[in-house]
Amino acid sequence: MKRLNKLNSIKKGIKMTRPAIKTIQNLESAFAGELIAHIKYRYFAKLARAAGDEETAKIFEATADQEILHAFGHLNLLYPANSKWKYLLRNI
């Protein structure tokens, strides 16, 4: 969280307000949720395939791919395209 506060403060050149901090926290949580969902769908695809259900496995894999797109959407908000690369690389 500390690095996110710093990121946002630098981007905006101002001190973050409580609602802004909460929004960043919510975006980070949502991002993590998308990643968890992605892994779960991949795992369920593996189980379906092992059980011989290829059609279901493919559906789980397609759904897993969508979760990655959702995660990218959150990242677009957390790290806008106009962010300075130097700063982003320091916070990975």
Ligand SMILES: [Fe+2]
């Ligand atoms: Fe999602």
